[in-house]
Amino acid sequence: MEEKREGIMETEMTCAGQAAEFFSQGYNCCQSVFLAFAGRYGIDRETALKLSCSFGGGMGRMRQVCGAVSGMALICGLETGNTDCGDRQAKTKNYETMRRLASAFREKNGSIVCGELLGLSEQEKKGEGAAPSPRTEDYYKKRPCKELVRCAAEILEEEFHFK
Secondary structure, three states: OOEEEOOEEEOOOOHHHHHHHHHHHOOOHHHHHHHHHHHHHOOOHHHHHHHHHOOOOOOOOOOOEOHHHHHHHHHHHHHHOOOOOOOHHHHHHHHHHHHHHHHHHHHHHOOOEHHHHOOOOHHHHHHOOOOOOOOOHHHHHHOOHHHHHHHHHHHHHHHOOOO
């Protein structure tokens, strides 16, 4: 049974399942992860999608840090981020948590770098522009992104005891 709450799809599906579904709908990796959790923080759908948009494709399709990992970083900040710039202990806790999340992702997937996860050569990365690839059936067959998004969301669910 589905209902709409603050613009976020709510189902009996886990956040990880929702994240994978959002990716299948055409959202980028970061958007998919962030949107699956945004409602927990009172962030509406439009704001969540705009905040997370630029991190897709390894940040603006530059194939750097995977967008799913960037989505984890956004949620990590909402959970453990500090607001007092002088609170070194809070910063340390946040950084430790983010390092643990990234390490778990790397352990499961071999890297946190988009280009490496996609198996792209340096030449292939240089040949890509900013325009996203069309989301065709073949695109979804070739890309591991849907499962990487699911993995990132599962790591968040486990770390922060979301269910």
